[in-house]
Amino acid sequence: MTVTKMSWRPQYRSSKFRNVYGKVANREHCFDGIPITKNVHDNHFCAVNTRFLAIVTESAGGGSFLVIPLEQTGRIEPNYPKVCGHQGNVLDIKWNPFIDNIIASCSEDTSVRIWEIPEGGLKRNMTEALLELHGHSRRVGLVEWHPTTNNILFSAGYDYKVLIWNLDVGEPVKMIDCHSDVILCMSFNTDGSLLTTTCKDKKLRVIEPRSGRILQEANCKNHRVNRVVFLGNMKRLLTTGVSRWNTRQIALWDQEDLSMPLIEEEIDGLSGLLFPFYDADTHMLYLAGKGDGNIRYYEISTEKPYLSYLMEFRSPAPQKGLGVMPKHGLDVSACEVFRFYKLVTLKGLIEPISMIVPRRSDSYQEDIYPMTPGTEPALTPDEWLGGINRDPVLMSLKEGYKKSSKMVFKAPIKEKKSVVVNGIDLLENVPPRTENELLRMFFRQQDEIRRLKEELAQKDIRIRQLQLELKNLRNSPKNC
Numbered sequence: 001m002t003v004t005k006m007s008w009r010p011q012y013r014s015s016k017f018r019n020v021y022g023k024v025a026n027r028e029h030c031f032d033g034i035p036i037t038k039n040v041h042d043n044h045f046c047a048v049n050t051r052f053l054a055i056v057t058e059s060a061g062g063g064s065f066l067v068i069p070l071e072q073t074g075r076i077e078p079n080y081p082k083v084c085g086h087q088g089n090v091l092d093i094k095w096n097p098f099i100d101n102i103i104a105s106c107s108e109d110t111s112v113r114i115w116e117i118p119e120g121g122l123k124r125n126m127t128e129a130l131l132e133l134h135g136h137s138r139r140v141g142l143v144e145w146h147p148t149t150n151n152i153l154f155s156a157g158y159d160y161k162v163l164i165w166n167l168d169v170g171e172p173v174k175m176i177d178c179h180s181d182v183i184l185c186m187s188f189n190t191d192g193s194l195l196t197t198t199c200k201d202k203k204l205r206v207i208e209p210r211s212g213r214i215l216q217e218a219n220c221k222n223h224r225v226n227r228v229v230f231l232g233n234m235k236r237l238l239t240t241g242v243s244r245w246n247t248r249q250i251a252l253w254d255q256e257d258l259s260m261p262l263i264e265e266e267i268d269g270l271s272g273l274l275f276p277f278y279d280a281d282t283h284m285l286y287l288a289g290k291g292d293g294n295i296r297y298y299e300i301s302t303e304k305p306y307l308s309y310l311m312e313f314r315s316p317a318p319q320k321g322l323g324v325m326p327k328h329g330l331d332v333s334a335c336e337v338f339r340f341y342k343l344v345t346l347k348g349l350i351e352p353i354s355m356i357v358p359r360r361s362d363s364y365q366e367d368i369y370p371m372t373p374g375t376e377p378a379l380t381p382d383e384w385l386g387g388i389n390r391d392p393v394l395m396s397l398k399e400g401y402k403k404s405s406k407m408v409f410k411a412p413i414k415e416k417k418s419v420v421v422n423g424i425d426l427l428e429n430v431p432p433r434t435e436n437e438l439l440r441m442f443f444r445q446q447d448e449i450r451r452l453k454e455e456l457a458q459k460d461i462r463i464r465q466l467q468l469e470l471k472n473l474r475n476s477p478k479n480c
Contacts, residue, residue: 022313023354031350033075041091044321048341049095050329056090063090063107069121081122092143098150098377102409106140112155130411135163135172147192148392149384150377156183166381170412176212189230193389198225218258223251232280240274291318320345327372332397335359369397
């Protein structure tokens with residue numbers, strides 16, 4: 001297989017997406033006055049769905065994020081309520097794809113937490129999570145929901161492990177332990193039967209998630225991978241990274257043969273990370289550079305040249321991260337095919353950017369809106385863990401695309417204190433490696449001591465009440 005070097009100059013070809021352009025929302029439709037986190041972790045720090053926008057914020061002591069109803073645009077007050085239960089910086093947040101008021105967060109405090117956002121958004125600070133998931137021994141850098149199964153969540157920690165959580169029981173049910181360094185990125189194929197990861201050990205892996213078995217592995221010495229994304233059902237992967245000459249680069253791979261990339265393409269000499277976004281409905285790939293304001297977009301095909309450059313959206317304001325609106329939240333009447341929510345740290349601004357296909361007709365454009373994954377899960381956790389794979393449940397955007405999911409999250413009642421996965425107790429005392437970890441462990445123990453003291457005080461009060469009742473019973477005259 002030969003590696004083809006490509007030019008990014010536009011190749012004029014017949015395509016309905018050739019004239020797609022980016023439209024920035026008016027200032028009154030932006031979100032202003034937001035203290036966006038200054039954390040240098042390479043994540044988006046932003047998650048969006050059809051109801052809420054969530055942004056990780058700068059906060060003293062512990063970690064927090066804002067959750068703002070989408071219609072509440074404009075300036076956000078400095079004392080706006082936050083989700084602030086973590087003891088360390090929040091590193092990633094993701095909305096449940098099937099229940100639109102459930103969000104997962106992970107943090108430097110080694111925990112993953114599940115939060116339920118009340119109807120209409122927060123009225124006061126939220127400190128109590130619906131579920132606290134402890135299983136990692138180091139900070140947790142990534143969370144991803146399974147694309148077709150309800151209540152299955154993946155988390156990747158700095159302990160080099162990926163844990164698979166079944167939220168029906170609130171416990172980790174599988175552990176993927178094949179990485180030798182920090183995991184940088186996780187991506188699923190369409191039905192969630194395959195997981196691909198990039199890692200600091202410079203390897204790209206395709207993994208069967210239930211068994212943890214590595215199906216394919218690439219040692220990327222010439223193309224240092226940072227991010228990876230599955231390209232729908234094309235059996236292709238796309239990675240972004242750095243070439244041996246320190247230029248930003250993308251590579252296309254056959255998921256069944258990672259011995260060599262199908263193509264490599266150099267983008268530019270800038271140093272910021274390239275975030276890839278893929279739209280399986282339009283076969284369009286978007287590349288957004290961290291620290292610059294540009295978003296390039298391409299069309300992907302299964303035949304050579306595989307990758308066709310379309311256009312570039314340019315902006316002088318640098319982006320720290322980008323949230324993406326799910327497909328069923330787009331404005332189909334405006335022929336909107338993708339929408340970013342751009343974090344502009346210097347201005348404390350979140351700026352929606354709509355990617356629009358110019359059309360003269362006002363009618364529904366069926367050719368650019370095929371059936372798309374909806375808000376209904378295809379599988380239960382037990383079915384998926386039992387080995388069943390199923391494609392997403394599709395929906396049409398023509399009718400009822402604003403329909404909300406009727407699913408409700410029920411938190412399990414947890415009593416177990418040990419977390420055993422693959423025969424290993426993940427909550428055994430792991431010695432802290434750094435001063436920060438020691439401090440986090442200390443604060444967690446302080447919280448536990450405080451909770452136990454409160455419990456003890458309440459039990460003391462109850463004992464005194466019972467003693468008084470017993471004394472009263474003894475002293476009361478006996479009824480004859």
